[in-house]
Amino acid sequence: MRQFFLAAMMALASALPALAQSDLVTLQTRQASTGWEAVGRLDIAGKGFCTAALIRERLILTAAHCLYDHDGALITADRFSFRAGLRDGRAAATRNVLRAVGHPGYIHQGDTTDAAAVAMDIAVLELDRPIIEHRLQPYPIADRPLAGDEVGVVSYGQGREDAPSLQEVCTVLGRQTGVIVLTCDVDFGSSGSPVFTMRGGAPQIASVVSAMALVDGRKVALGTSLEGPLHVLLAHFADAPARPGGGQRLITHGARNDIGAKFITVD
Incomplete structure (x- = not known):
């Protein structure tokens, strides 16, 4: 997780009243983890880890800067390697990565970044084998969240790398130049964490965590607005x-990602 000081966001955040954040809850039991098992720790040999989430049976979404070494x-x-639902040394599924x-x-840009980099800071990784389990369903992609929306985040992080943590309620402060500013509590290792919104009682991914920032002396999280960049990334993918043995299926924005529907740009 990179730190990011964004002076341009100060007016945006200070124009809003103080917003309450829910505490992080460690998902230590199978019952507490229900619905979140398709979020996993993305281990990187010789570097550390990020967080990633399943968006297709064979595809995970994370931050692009996780693909770069020191x-x-x-x-x-x-x-x-992707360890879905990892808690206390046990994963619901473990897969290697083909590409x-x-x-x-x-x-x-290394440890420093700017708004233009955050706005494009997403990547997809193809797993060596599909994850096909009832409790490990790929997450659909949501529409772009709006200022004032309540969202949640599931992440691994420094000091809490052995189990995912859920912050059920944090708030979208606003969006500027493709960057979504959030009150979510993130830390090193939280890069790539999915930001969720609830639609019909089910979670959908609305953003991906890229960096931490200080805005008017207040710690916030910065995420990528998926609506446009994800279209481009999936077409590029x-x-x-x-991969050997077949072509790639693409996904429809907002649709279930395990059905292989044709991806259509709607911009």
Whole structure:
């Protein structure tokens, strides 16, 4: 998780009243984890970990900067492993990664970043085998959240890497230049965490956590607005060399991601 000081957001945040945040709840039991098992820890050999979420039986979504090593070099796919629903050393499913594809417009800047980088900070990773389990359903993609919307985040992080934490309610402060500003509590390791909104009683991914920021002396999280960038990323992923044994299926924005529907740009 990168720190990010964004002076341009200060007026945006200070114009709103103080907003309450719910405390982080560690998902230590199977019952508490119900519905969140398809969020997992993305382990990176020799580097650490990020957080990722299943958006198709064979595809996970995370932050693009997680694909880069400390020296700025791209990390090879064989160094990644996805441990869905990991808690206390046990995962609901563990998969290796065949390939990792970042947004084509993302430019990695090391530990420093700007709004343009955050706005494109998403990546998809193809798993070596599909995850097909009733309790590990891929998450649909939601419409862009609006200022004042209540969202939630499930993440791993520094000091809480052995089990996911749920912040059931945090708030969207606003959106600027493709960056969503959130009151969610994130830390190092939370990069790539899915930001959820509830639709019909089921969670959908509305954003992906990219960085921490200080806004008017207040710690906030910054996420990517998925609506446009995810369209571009999935098209780029489909054009990349396909995995052995078949082509790539694309997904429809807002639809269930395990049915292989054709992806259509609606911008």
